[in-house]
Amino acid sequence: MADLEKFRAETRAWLEQNCPAEMRKPMTSDGDTFWGGRNTKFSSEARRVWFERMRDKGWTVPHWPKEYGGGGLDGEEAKIVRQEMAAIGARQPLTSFGISMLGPALLKYGTEEQKKEHLPKITAGLIRWCQGYSEPNAGSDLASLQTRAVGDGDDYIINGQKIWTSYANYADWIFCLVRTDPAAKKHDGISFILFDMTSKGVSTKPILLISGYSPFCETFFDNVRVPKSHVVGTVNRGWDVAKYLLQHERAMISGMGERGVGRPLGQIAADSVGADAQGKLDDAQLRSQIANFEVDEAALAAAAERAVDLAKAGQSHPAFSSAMKYYGTELNKRRYEILMSAGGIDALEWESDRSRGGARPRAWLRTKANSIEGGTSEVMLGIVAKRILDLPGA
Amino acid sequence: MALVLTEEQSMLRDSARGLISDKAPVAHLRGLRDAKDTTGFSRELWTTFAEMGFSGLLVPDQFGGSGLGCVEAGIVMEEIGRTLMPSPFLATSVLAASALSRGGSEAQKAQHLPKIADGSLLAALAIDEGAKHRPLQTKLQATRAGNGFKLSGDKAFVVDGHTADLLIVAARSAGSAGDKNGLTLFLVDPKAKGLAVERTAMVDSHNAARIVFDNVEVNADSVLGEVDQGFGLLEGVLNIGRGAVASEMVGLSDEVFGRTVTYLKERKQFGKAIGEFQALQHRAAELYIDIEITRAAVLKALQALDADVAKAATAVAVAKARAGTTATLAVQEGVQMHGGMGMTDQFDIGFFMKRARVCQELFGDSNFHTDQLASGKGY
Numbered sequence: 001m002a003d004l005e006k007f008r009a010e011t012r013a014w015l016e017q018n019c020p021a022e023m024r025k026p027m028t029s030d031g032d033t034f035w036g037g038r039n040t041k042f043s044s045e046a047r048r049v050w051f052e053r054m055r056d057k058g059w060t061v062p063h064w065p066k067e068y069g070g071g072g073l074d075g076e077e078a079k080i081v082r083q084e085m086a087a088i089g090a091r092q093p094l095t096s097f098g099i100s101m102l103g104p105a106l107l108k109y110g111t112e113e114q115k116k117e118h119l120p121k122i123t124a125g126l127i128r129w130c131q132g133y134s135e136p137n138a139g140s141d142l143a144s145l146q147t148r149a150v151g152d153g154d155d156y157i158i159n160g161q162k163i164w165t166s167y168a169n170y171a172d173w174i175f176c177l178v179r180t181d182p183a184a185k186k187h188d189g190i191s192f193i194l195f196d197m198t199s200k201g202v203s204t205k206p207i208l209l210i211s212g213y214s215p216f217c218e219t220f221f222d223n224v225r226v227p228k229s230h231v232v233g234t235v236n237r238g239w240d241v242a243k244y245l246l247q248h249e250r251a252m253i254s255g256m257g258e259r260g261v262g263r264p265l266g267q268i269a270a271d272s273v274g275a276d277a278q279g280k281l282d283d284a285q286l287r288s289q290i291a292n293f294e295v296d297e298a299a300l301a302a303a304a305e306r307a308v309d310l311a312k313a314g315q316s317h318p319a320f321s322s323a324m325k326y327y328g329t330e331l332n333k334r335r336y337e338i339l340m341s342a343g344g345i346d347a348l349e350w351e352s353d354r355s356r357g358g359a360r361p362r363a364w365l366r367t368k369a370n371s372i373e374g375g376t377s378e379v380m381l382g383i384v385a386k387r388i389l390d391l392p393g394a
Numbered sequence: 395m396a397l398v399l400t401e402e403q404s405m406l407r408d409s410a411r412g413l414i415s416d417k418a419p420v421a422h423l424r425g426l427r428d429a430k431d432t433t434g435f436s437r438e439l440w441t442t443f444a445e446m447g448f449s450g451l452l453v454p455d456q457f458g459g460s461g462l463g464c465v466e467a468g469i470v471m472e473e474i475g476r477t478l479m480p481s482p483f484l485a486t487s488v489l490a491a492s493a494l495s496r497g498g499s500e501a502q503k504a505q506h507l508p509k510i511a512d513g514s515l516l517a518a519l520a521i522d523e524g525a526k527h528r529p530l531q532t533k534l535q536a537t538r539a540g541n542g543f544k545l546s547g548d549k550a551f552v553v554d555g556h557t558a559d560l561l562i563v564a565a566r567s568a569g570s571a572g573d574k575n576g577l578t579l580f581l582v583d584p585k586a587k588g589l590a591v592e593r594t595a596m597v598d599s600h601n602a603a604r605i606v607f608d609n610v611e612v613n614a615d616s617v618l619g620e621v622d623q624g625f626g627l628l629e630g631v632l633n634i635g636r637g638a639v640a641s642e643m644v645g646l647s648d649e650v651f652g653r654t655v656t657y658l659k660e661r662k663q664f665g666k667a668i669g670e671f672q673a674l675q676h677r678a679a680e681l682y683i684d685i686e687i688t689r690a691a692v693l694k695a696l697q698a699l700d701a702d703v704a705k706a707a708t709a710v711a712v713a714k715a716r717a718g719t720t721a722t723l724a725v726q727e728g729v730q731m732h733g734g735m736g737m738t739d740q741f742d743i744g745f746f747m748k749r750a751r752v753c754q755e756l757f758g759d760s761n762f763h764t765d766q767l768a769s770g771k772g773y
Binding site: 076264266267269270275279280281287288290291292294295296298299300302303305306309310312313315320323326327378380381382384385386388389390391392393 | 396397398655658659666667669670672675676678679680682683686687688689690691693694708709711712713715716763764765767768769771772773
């Protein structure tokens with residue numbers, strides 16, 4: 001305990017000294033997120049300094065082993081770093097699907113060679129990854145995917161189409177589910193494979209969404225040649241890797257609503273709807289909605305903390321991330337419904353500088369995907385019912 | 395601190411669960427109800443509670459207790475919630491023990507705490523006056539008289555008030571309803587002249603009383619804490635009680651849910667278990683998630699209370715608000731998914747529904763605590 005308190009004091013002092021003031025302010029747009037990658041640019045000098053200091057400390061991913069560029073911290077220490085960063089409102093130095101999705105799967109299923117090749121480039125922000133999972137006819141029924149990988153000597157030749165590939169047009173590499181045995185039952189013929197997005201035959205096409213943004217792409221593979229050594233885990237057992245990775249993806253998405261130490265929703269609402277002399281919102285129904293939301297938000301934060309602690313204690317159910325994903329995404333949608341209601345007509349502007357290009361309504365629309373991506377709310381409830389509650393049926 | 399139980403806490407849970415499920419299953423409450431038992435709980439079982447160290451769980455070591463914290467008290471409450479065991483634990487071991495150990499003089503502690511620990515003293519906290527929990531609105535009047543005070547007014551919803559050997563009474567010694575200043579807590583002998591106790595049978599077959607104070611004389615030594623400055627002490631004690639009741643609601647919700655899931659697997663209609671229907675699967679899954687999130691919020695609040703009662707108000711408001719809505723959902727889904735069987739007195743589910751309703755009102759319902767949270771955040 002004394003050691004942890006010492007670690008906390010040191011962490012606090014280090015962050016105080018090294019986190020630039022600009023990196024302690026809440027992010028105002030998606031452009032403030034630093035994703036890394038070959039073609040990346042820093043949105044500001046402070047952004048660069050903050051990333052590099054954290055990278056050099058191993059704290060872009062504090063809990064990964066040091067040999068792969070992580071901080072080598074144990075669960076308690078990593079929790080302290082998160083808490084101390086949250087306390088000063090420090091932004092994430094690096095956001096990446098390599099950290100939140102591929103990394104955990106590589107650490108569990110990858111060969112030592114694969115870990116050494118890919119993990120250090122993730123922690124250093126050199127390679128940006130995207131996820132090739134969904135297909136036009138394989139959404140909630142992901143295991144029915146049809147993208148084919150056919151053996152040709154030491155390589156596979158890959159043909160097919162993926163969809164909803166987040167930021168595929170900016171990504172350097174892809175982790176991809178492909179069918180390597182079309183004769184097997186649908187879950188049994190899938191492999192998990194990695195390849196470079198600049199490989200010949202790969203093309204992407206952004207999809208325009210209701211938010212006016214294009215965070216997702218269609219991704220096409222036309223005779224893409226990939227070495228067989230790029231398969232992670234056992235050939236035809238890729239579904240195990242895919243499911244394991246999905247648990248981490250769901251944990252990440254359930255946390256997307258966390259906004260650190262921004263202003264309370266009630267005060268944001270007071271700006272537009274007004275408040276009485278005691279500061280009580282002029283709209284009693286809205287006040288009640290906000291308060292109910294904040295009760296649930298605080299409870300979810302406790303549950304997220306508990307989920308990490310349970311996992312560390314070896315007491316968590318592997319499907320629990322589905323429970324958190326369901327609740328976290330539904331809650332985030334509620335948050336934005338409240339923000340839109342609180343903003344009234346001001347929150348309807350789509351293009352003005354005043355509205356920062358319609359940041360709020362676009363973010364509101366973006367949240368509608370939360371309960372679809374990474375497994376819909378309905379799929380999550382089905383997983384909880386069957387795997388945790390052991391209810392009968394297919 | 396990790397949001398999981400320690401090994402010692404898990405052992406405490408196992409021993410509480412063993413005792414309570416063995417000696418006081420729901421049939422125990424049913425039996426007391428059907429017999430119209432005048433005590434409303436088992437004194438024999440309370441003696442066992444004392445022998446196992448539960449009655450003095452929050453009493454400091456030097457007064458014969460175990461000196462444990464709110465997390466541990468919550469563990470016992472959660473097990474009580476699973477079987478709806480009627481017990482003096484909440485009123486005596488949580489509320490009175492906290493009030494005395496946090497606000498009592500050395501003499502008051504030495505007089506009462508050892509008796510709480512050994513199970514020989516039952517106590518009750520008298521706060522509520524109106525239909526809803528509004529401690530700031532306390533009107534029961536304390537008027538200075540000679541060396542002490544005279545108390546006049548009414549109290550309601552005094553948990554275990556009919557069996558208490560000692561009452562802890564919130565009274566207004568100055569100011570007017572709504573003021574934080576001017577509240578004083580008194581230790582009152584229920585046998586005092588001018589005091590009338592009426593046991594009120596409640597929907598959940600648990601125990602509460604209405605108490606009328608007609609110029610009840612108390613001396614200066616009976617003041618608990620400071621004259622006119624009792625609100626801080628009261629708020630701390632209430633928050634500990636709220637954490638405890640929230641734990642009871644988690645136990646209650648979890649038990650109803652477990653019974654409901656079992657029923658979904660057993661009950662067959664249209665040639666298959668009704669748990670195969672997606673409409674019910676999704677509702678069961680939602681309820682499971684709701685309970686797990688509430689469980690974390692409640693543990694968070696109990697840990698916050700153990701760290702510093704004065705800083706735990708927000709966490710407690712979240713926990714009690716959530717526990718109330720979760721328990722309400724759990725019992726309604728429980729009855730609905732049990733179908734007609736859920737409506738019968740013969741089936742236990744109804745007992746849980748009734749207790750959940752009472753727990754909602756105890757020390758502020760979900761609306762009260764949600765409003766507290768909003769006011770605390772300044773909107």
